[in-house]
Amino acid sequence: MIWAKEETLSRKEIQEIQLYRLKEQVAWAYERVACYRAKMDAIGIRPEHIRSLADLKNLPMTTKQDFKENYPFGLFAVDRKQLQRIHASSGTTGKPTVVGYTPEDMKNWTECVSRIACMGGAQPGEMAQICFGYGMFTGALGLHAGLENIGATVAPTSSGNTKKQIMFMQDLKTTLLVATPSYALHIGEVIRSMGLDPAKDLNVKIGLFGGEGMTEGMRQEMYNLWGPDFKATQNYGMSELNGPGMSGECLELCGMHINEDHFIAEVIDPDTGEVLPEGVHGELVVTCLTKKALPMIRYRTMDITRLFYEPCKCGRTTARMENLSGRTDDMLIIRGVNVFPTQIEEVLLKMEEIGPHYQIELERVDHLDRMEIKVELADDSLLDSYSALEALEKKIRSGLRTMLGLDAAIKIVAPGALPRFEGKAKRVIDHRKSMGLNC
Amino acid sequence: MKQLSIFVENKVGSLGQVTGALKEAGINLRAVASFDSPVYGILRIIVDQPEKARTLLHEKQFAVKMTDVLAVELQDEPGALDGVFSCLTEAGISINYIYSFVLREQADPLMVLHVSDMEKAAGALSQAGITVVRD
Numbered sequence: 347m348i349w350a351k352e353e354t355l356s357r358k359e360i361q362e363i364q365l366y367r368l369k370e371q372v373a374w375a376y377e378r379v380a381c382y383r384a385k386m387d388a389i390g391i392r393p394e395h396i397r398s399l400a401d402l403k404n405l406p407m408t409t410k411q412d413f414k415e416n417y418p419f420g421l422f423a424v425d426r427k428q429l430q431r432i433h434a435s436s437g438t439t440g441k442p443t444v445v446g447y448t449p450e451d452m453k454n455w456t457e458c459v460s461r462i463a464c465m466g467g468a469q470p471g472e473m474a475q476i477c478f479g480y481g482m483f484t485g486a487l488g489l490h491a492g493l494e495n496i497g498a499t500v501a502p503t504s505s506g507n508t509k510k511q512i513m514f515m516q517d518l519k520t521t522l523l524v525a526t527p528s529y530a531l532h533i534g535e536v537i538r539s540m541g542l543d544p545a546k547d548l549n550v551k552i553g554l555f556g557g558e559g560m561t562e563g564m565r566q567e568m569y570n571l572w573g574p575d576f577k578a579t580q581n582y583g584m585s586e587l588n589g590p591g592m593s594g595e596c597l598e599l600c601g602m603h604i605n606e607d608h609f610i611a612e613v614i615d616p617d618t619g620e621v622l623p624e625g626v627h628g629e630l631v632v633t634c635l636t637k638k639a640l641p642m643i644r645y646r647t648m649d650i651t652r653l654f655y656e657p658c659k660c661g662r663t664t665a666r667m668e669n670l671s672g673r674t675d676d677m678l679i680i681r682g683v684n685v686f687p688t689q690i691e692e693v694l695l696k697m698e699e700i701g702p703h704y705q706i707e708l709e710r711v712d713h714l715d716r717m718e719i720k721v722e723l724a725d726d727s728l729l730d731s732y733s734a735l736e737a738l739e740k741k742i743r744s745g746l747r748t749m750l751g752l753d754a755a756i757k758i759v760a761p762g763a764l765p766r767f768e769g770k771a772k773r774v775i776d777h778r779k780s781m782g783l784n785c
Numbered sequence: 786m787k788q789l790s791i792f793v794e795n796k797v798g799s800l801g802q803v804t805g806a807l808k809e810a811g812i813n814l815r816a817v818a819s820f821d822s823p824v825y826g827i828l829r830i831i832v833d834q835p836e837k838a839r840t841l842l843h844e845k846q847f848a849v850k851m852t853d854v855l856a857v858e859l860q861d862e863p864g865a866l867d868g869v870f871s872c873l874t875e876a877g878i879s880i881n882y883i884y885s886f887v888l889r890e891q892a893d894p895l896m897v898l899h900v901s902d903m904e905k906a907a908g909a910l911s912q913a914g915i916t917v918v919r920d
Contacts, residue, residue, distance in 0.1 A: 425896070610875075723792050724848070725848075729791070729792055729827055729848060730790065730850065730852065731881065735827075757824055757825075758824075759801075760792050760847065760848060761792075761848050762827075762846035
């Protein structure tokens with residue numbers, strides 16, 4: 347089912363909408379947000395200089411750093427009292443990235459997510475179980491609203507407590523699952539270990555996956571666990587672009603359809619900033635066309651992909667972006683949570699009991715991410731007893747939990763035991779990559 | 786008596802790094818204690834030149850702490866250790882850990898104790914006629 351007529355417009359019609367909205371949006375941002383105005387003034391470009399879509403490339407880009415410098419509300423174009431909702435995601439350091447929505451933004455966001463749900467095979471009447479963590483992250487509430495909007499029944503089971511998830515899945519006769527792909531694999535494995543066959547004993551036919559990339563290997567594993575007819579698609583978004591809903595896979599599985607009446611996608615060379623042609627890999631840069639509370643002009647996503655414009659067999663004519671093939675920065679995705687190593691460093695450097703060197707090791711056990719952080723003991727006085735060392739481990743764990751919302755295993759090692767680097771430090775060892783997992 | 790506590794990782798050769806460093810410097814080990822632990826351990830040793838050993842191990846990047854411990858002489862007969870424990874129990878002192886000397890030439894066995902109140906324990910033991918060894 348195709349949710350909106352905007353998904354099947356001709357290229358010319360799409361571009362007309364895009365140009366009209368782009369002009370409006372650039373003027374909106376220029377007039378109301380000091381950061382945009384300053385950047386545009388600095389290179390002598392004004393809203394009236396945007397006469398065609400080709401002029402987009404002349405606009406300055408926006409980055410995560412802009413969020414940091416304007417925390418929490420500096421990039422907003424409306425008064426705080428006009429916001430209906432606030433969400434937040436990881437920042438590169440202590441302060442998160444705060445985003446907000448006017449009632450109109452909420453409507454547009456919901457609309458975009460509804461389309462993505464339908465791309466993945468959802469229909470009115472689905473029994474949808476949302477296993478994303480609810481809270482400040484956009485994933486759960488975004489899918490929640492989009493699915494309600496198409497006429498699905500939503501069970502907000504949130505993440506964790508796998509046995510209970512499975513109980514609900516059986517008792518509610520869940521037909522659609524929202525989760526990170528790795529958590530869906532974990533649930534599938536637990537179901538199998540209980541002697542059940544998801545394809546025969548359950549009603550789950552559709553999986554809408556996000557929060558982290560799903561490789562083709564993971565998709566194959568998904569079919570092995572959930573059955574060959576399971577509809578396993580992934581979708582893309584980030585809080586800076588509302589949340590989920592920027593793009594999603596249709597059942598043809600040939601890239602993620604972009605909601606082009608709300609977003610313009612470009613791919614750039616991350617080093618030069620030059621816009622790259624269709625089909626060439628580079629960093630995705632997104633301009634939001636309808637966001638009123640928090641306009642986003644040429645936001646650098648740091649995600650690597652490429653774009654295709656030919657119409658899809660599914661009937662949609664919107665541009666598609668290939669499944670992500672990496673990042674241009676060092677951001678990690680751990681259990682669906684975006685983590686910057688600088689956030690971890692900030693917590694560790696505050697602790698005087700340990701040295702400044704550390705190592706982050708990531709692996710996937712039973713389809714779930716596991717993070718271990720090695721730190722060097724610096725405070726000799728803790729050698730009085732094992733309980734003092736255990737208390738230190740606990741303190742580090744708790745500091746990281748506050749910062750990241752994630753649990754890490756802490757391993758205290760002897761002073762000097764961790765590698766030293768003369769050039770760029772390589773403090774992250776990601777074993778998930780060597781397992782062929784896209785992270 | 787001075788004890789050195791050294792942080793050691795639970796992996797092949799980590800204890801040897803400590804003993805190797807001491808050997809090179811001609812430092813003699815008198816007592817050693819380490820308990821099984823999953824990832825790391827605290828190696829506790831008593832040596833003939835504690836200050837020198839501490840400086841040396843620090844230079845070699847070990848995490849080391851010097852602590853006072855009690856060394857009590859035991860008669861080599863049944864109930865000797867029980868006497869020490871009863872004495873401490875009566876005084877309301879708890880024992881954090883205990884280990885024994887490797888060997889003593891022609892002398893009585895020696896037990897090393899770390900307790901909740903070192904001074905009080907030393908007093909209580911001496912009063913009960915148990916020898917507390919200083920060096």
